[in-house]
Amino acid sequence: MLNEVSKEEPIYPIRTAAKLLNISVHTLRMYEKEDLILPYKKSSSHRLYSQNDIDRINCIRSAINDSKISINGIKTIYSMMPCWEVMNCSKEDRSKCSAFLRHSGPCWAVKGDDTVCANKDCRNCSVYQDYGECGSIKNFIRNKLTSL
Amino acid sequence: MLNEVSKEEPIYPIRTAAKLLNISVHTLRMYEKEDLILPYKKSSSHRLYSQNDIDRINCIRSAINDSKISINGIKTIYSMMPCWEVMNCSKEDRSKCSAFLRHSGPCWAVKGDDTVCANKDCRNCSVYQDYGECGSIKNFIRNKLTSL
DNA sequence: TAAAGTTGGTATTTATAAATATCAATATTT
DNA sequence: AAATATTGATATTTATAAATACCAACTTTA
Numbered sequence: 001m002l003n004e005v006s007k008e009e010p011i012y013p014i015r016t017a018a019k020l021l022n023i024s025v026h027t028l029r030m031y032e033k034e035d036l037i038l039p040y041k042k043s044s045s046h047r048l049y050s051q052n053d054i055d056r057i058n059c060i061r062s063a064i065n066d067s068k069i070s071i072n073g074i075k076t077i078y079s080m081m082p083c084w085e086v087m088n089c090s091k092e093d094r095s096k097c098s099a100f101l102r103h104s105g106p107c108w109a110v111k112g113d114d115t116v117c118a119n120k121d122c123r124n125c126s127v128y129q130d131y132g133e134c135g136s137i138k139n140f141i142r143n144k145l146t147s148l
Numbered sequence: 149m150l151n152e153v154s155k156e157e158p159i160y161p162i163r164t165a166a167k168l169l170n171i172s173v174h175t176l177r178m179y180e181k182e183d184l185i186l187p188y189k190k191s192s193s194h195r196l197y198s199q200n201d202i203d204r205i206n207c208i209r210s211a212i213n214d215s216k217i218s219i220n221g222i223k224t225i226y227s228m229m230p231c232w233e234v235m236n237c238s239k240e241d242r243s244k245c246s247a248f249l250r251h252s253g254p255c256w257a258v259k260g261d262d263t264v265c266a267n268k269d270c271r272n273c274s275v276y277q278d279y280g281e282c283g284s285i286k287n288f289i290r291n292k293l294t295s296l
Numbered sequence: 297t298a299a300a301g302t303t304g305g306t307a308t309t310t311a312t313a314a315a316t317a318t319c320a321a322t323a324t325t326t
Numbered sequence: 327a328a329a330t331a332t333t334g335a336t337a338t339t340t341a342t343a344a345a346t347a348c349c350a351a352c353t354t355t356a
Contacts, residue, residue, distance in 0.1 A: 014302070027345060029304080044353055046302060067252075068313075070343065073221020080228045080286055082293055094294070103286040104215075138228055138251040141289060145230055146242070161324095162332070175315060177334080192323055194332060216343075218313065 007055075008129065010040030010048035017049040021057055028057070034071050035109035036060055036078075037132075038123045056132040063134060078106035081137045083127045085144060089116055155203075156277065158188030158196035165197040169205055176205070182219050183257035184208055184226075185280075186271045204280040211282055226254035229285045231275045233292060237264055 017039075018025045031037050032047075037057060039047040049057075063069045069077070084093070084100050094100040097115045099107035108122035122128050131137050165187075166173045179185050180195075185205060187195040197205075211217045217225070232241070232248050242248040245263045247255035256270035270276050279285050 024346060025302085026347085030345080042353095044302085046353070064344080067224070068218060068220040069224055070216060070218040070221050070313090072216040072343095073218050073224065076215070076217055076221065077224055077228070080225070080289065082289060085293055091294075100290070103283050135251050141228065141230060142248070144293060145233055146239075172316060173332085174317085178315080190323095192332085194323070212314080218343090220313095 007051045008124075010050045010053075012049040012054070014039075014047050014049070017047075017054060017057075020054055021061065023061070031057065031060065031071075034075065035105055036071065036074060038108055038128060040123060052129065059132065059134045067134075075105040075109075076103060077137065078131075079103045081107065081127060081131050081140065082144065083107040085140075086127050087116055155199045156272075158198045158201075160197040160202070162187075162195050162197070165195075165202060165205075168202055169209070171209070179205065179208065179219075182223065183253055184219065184222060186256055186276060188271060200277065207280065207282045215282075223253040223257075224251060225285065226279075227251040229255065229275060229279050229288065230292065231255040233288075234275050235264055 012020065014025050014028055018028055021028075028037075028039075028047075028049075032039060037053060037060070039049050039053055041047055060074060063074055064071070079099075079102065084097070087093075089097065089100070093116045096112075097110070098112065099110045099115070099117075106128075107117070108125070108128050110117070112118060117125070131140060160168065162173050162176055166176055169176075176185075176187075176195075176197075180187060185201060185208070187197050187201055189195055208222060211222055212219065227247075227250065232245070235241075237245065237248070241264045244260075245258070246260065247258045247263070247265075254276075255265070256273070256276050258265075260266060265273070279288060
């Protein structure tokens with residue numbers, strides 16, 4: 001039996017992640033400050049990156065370097081994701097949640113105490129985990145609309 | 149009775165439009181080449197801009213200058229618009245339309261002979277006219293999903 | 297406990313997107 | 327028919343986003 005690890009297991013410290021991605025440590029922290037990624041944080045506040053994080057960041061890099069989409073562009077595209085459908089938010093829930101109302105950034109950047117997600121760990125949420133890949137958001141919208 | 153004109157009436161030649169927007173004539177042509185706008189063209193291929201065009205371009209300017217979203221970012225955001233829902237495309241129609249399948253640019257940039265829109269004038273289409281405003285695309289997705 | 301790594305912060309550099317300038321050819325206006 | 331405006335195309339400039347370099351304080355690991 002091989003020592004397999006889940007794609008979601010946070011294993012790489014920041015320098016290793018940076019090497020795998022061929023970018024600087026600081027760029028990684030910048031992406032986090034911009035709410036593009038949510039790496040795991042140890043109690044010491046040191047970061048750990050999973051294989052999914054690496055894949056996600058490669059996708060972000062491709063959007064920036066190949067597709068020439070700015071970071072603020074990516075944030076706005078993330079904001080198009082209908083998170084409330086994944087979370088099954090009630091009309092009441094939605095009406096006061098800026099992730100539903102605004103289009104300025106991803107839902108996991110919303111810091112509200114009065115939202116359904118207030119006490120949840122966004123890193124383990126399907127909205128964060130499954131819709132960071134380029135094109136997956138339109139995929140969701142497509143599937144959700146055409147299956148109804 | 150005042151000499152009223154429809155918001156969609158193409159009335160301003162390019163230099164007037166540029167002055168109203170406080171930008172150069174060339175920037176306007178650049179936005180068009182990038183498929184952000186579809187100004188009316190006279191038989192001589194001279195452009196005319198409507199008040200809706202002016203409003204739309206002001207919105208694009210705000211996205212670029214205030215929200216710091218790159219042109220390619222705006223194109224990708226436009227591509228999130230579920231045009232097939234507005235046009236009531238059949239499953240057959242959708243399956244071969246890249247506006248449905250891709251997420252690289254607005255549907256009106258798709259040049260396909262085998263699409264539902266092949267012989268239509270996109271400038272007069274609701275998808276172009278009503279979803280160029282910032283935020284209107286998320287609005288559409290929101291309303292479409294929550295009304296079902 | 298010493299060496300190596302990470303933290304958040306600012307200041308600087310670099311790469312490039314966005315806008316401008318210039319051009320001869322064509323169209324419009326009066 | 328002359329003056330003015332628009333066309334597309336390329337070459338250049340400018341503004342700034344993205345990335346890098348540096349820092350002292352703190353954490354990990356061996």
